[in-house]
Amino acid sequence: MRITSKVTLALAALLPALTNVVASDVLDLAQDTFKGEVYDQDLALVEFFAPWCGHCKNLAPHYEEAATELVKKGIKLAKVDCTEHAELCQEYGVSGYPTLKVFRNGTPTDYTGPRKADGIISYMIKQSLPAVSDVTSESHAEFIKSDKVVLVAYGDASHPIPSAYSQYANTARDSYLFGQFTESSLPSIPESPSLPAIVLYKSFDEGYSIFPAGEITNLDSSALADFVKTNSVPLLDEISPENFGTYAEQGLPIAYLFVDPAEVDTREKLVEEIKPIAREHKGKVNFVYIDAVKFIDHGKSLNLPGDNWPAFVIQDLAAQTKYPLAPSEKVSGKSVKAFLDKFVAGEIQPSIKSAPIPETQDQPVYKLVADDWENLFGATEKDVFAEFFAPWCGHCQRLAPIWDTLAEKYASNSNIVIAQMDATENDIPPPLPSRCKVSPPSNSLVEFVEQHRKSSGGEAAAGGDADEEIFDDEDAPEHDEL
CATH class of the missing domain: 3.40.30.10 (Glutaredoxin)
Structure with a gap:
């Protein structure tokens, strides 16, 4: 038993x-x-x-x-x-x-x-469908709801669908569904546009957007791409690691509303206040809200203090700049609108985070901070070889003694500066110097300096190994962010 x-x-x-x-x-x-x-x-x-x-x-x-x-x-x-x-x-x-x-x-x-x-x-x-699927009266209702964003072009023998539609579909098929409807009896189309017509159906906001009729006769695929970019993301949605790539691919600045997830009423109130502002700047800035507690490190990377919610900040991924609303200003529809108007007009300077400038530079490696950027890179007679690192990065930790050795080799040459910047404590002021070169990690560090230096002076001193291969360890710790 x-x-x-x-x-x-x-x-x-x-x-x-x-x-x-x-x-x-x-x-x-x-x-x-x-x-x-x-x-x-x-x-x-x-x-x-x-x-x-x-x-x-x-x-x-x-x-x-x-x-x-x-x-x-x-x-x-x-x-x-x-x-x-x-x-x-x-x-x-x-x-x-x-x-x-x-x-x-x-x-x-x-x-x-x-x-x-x-x-x-x-x-x-x-991936399973052709770039442009043929849509019929029987399949139309199901097709336009088969993904979050679906485009359908409508035409007939007298009003053919522009070839630019197929051209764009071939380049964007991984991101969106494309269909074409050419039957004589049209299904119900929002606002009954004249043919040819292109309608973007979406599972959010108003549910559809119609491509401007005046631009469709001489349709340009880039104009269609701009139309899709503007209308394929929600007016104001929550951002997370799952959809961050969608916003990044848009190439537009992202306006973040950081809110404590426990403050649901506060979030909903602010979202409703900001929606009209998002609509006004649609196609220029994408608006999102984000869990301030879960993604506090992302907030800090955007130069938010990390202890005062709600907060508001704009990130321009293309320019690698960030524009936080001053902590002293209360986040509201009124303050966000004033801030956005100034941002779009180019009247706000980006926020650049910097560690304090060291009182002395008495070590072979020059400790670079953002506030000292112009002082170092403004000296055009000098060659600067800079490492941008994170303290938690395993590769950076293994490079540290090698970087010290490299600096010691050039310590006697005042025209060659071996520098490093903690990228978690400092922003890189845009733009990078136009004369900069990027070193592939596997290259000899000394060889790279000697190949690209412009200044005069002696070669590197002998001794020490600054050329050790250090990037072959698969066990380096990971660091995830939004």
Whole structure:
């Protein structure tokens, strides 16, 4: 009786794991099964992973969920354990985990989509369709709701769809769904525009945007791209690691409202106050709100104090500049509007964070800070070789003694400065000097200095090894941010 109970308990413990194995729609592939499962498929997605990898563990439930949805559409999702099948992973150039690759009849390309279930599903559905799908009366209602952003061009024999539409679709198919409707009997179209017409359907805000009729006859693909850029993100939405890439690709400044997630009423009130401002600056600035507690480090990187919420800041990714609203100003619709108007007019200077200027520079390595930038780089007769580091970075920690040795080699030459800046304590004032060169990490540091220096003076002193290869360690600590 006791034995039976133990067996029953053991089976009960194993049952969830057995159920998961049976229920999984992700194929486990090995060297002898890979080609048979993947090479004859029009489309498949393969994850190369390691069981110990934290990112792989985070991806796993999303990958499973996506597989269950995509198998219904005939799209296979598979995985390869690189600790068990190292040769197979090496064959496909896997150098980190997880690595995802899209296979078309055995030919791989890198997967560049999101890593959440809905993002994976959306990306792979786009991959399965032609750049522009033919939409019919029967499929129209379903097609325009099949993704967060869907574009449909409408035309007929007398009003053909401009060729620029297909040209743009070929370049943006990974990001959006494109369709064309050419039947004589049109479906219900918002605002009933004249043909040809292009409508962007979206699952947020007002639900659709119509391309200006006056610009469609001589449609330019760049104008269409600008239209999509302006209308393909919500007017004011929450930003997170999952959708940050979408905003970054837009190329527009991002206006952040940092709010404490516990202060729901405050957030909702401010969002409603700021929405009209976001609408006024649509196409010039993207507006978002963000969890100030969870992403406090991101706030600090944007030069917010990190202890006073709500807060407001604009980040211009293209120019690598940031513009925080002064902590002394209360965040409100009125203060945000005044700040935005000045920002768009170019009347606000970027905030540049700097550590204090050292009182002395008595070490071989010059300690550079933002407030001392012009003093160092303004001396055009000098050659400056600068390292920008983070104290938590494992590679930086291993480079430190080598960088010291390099500085000692040139200590007697006043025209060559070996410097370093703590990039967590200082911003790099834009723009970088036009004469700057970037050193590939694997190059000899001394050789790089000698190759690119413009100043006169003796060569590096002998002694010490400043050329040690230090970038081959895969175990360096990670540091994630938004």
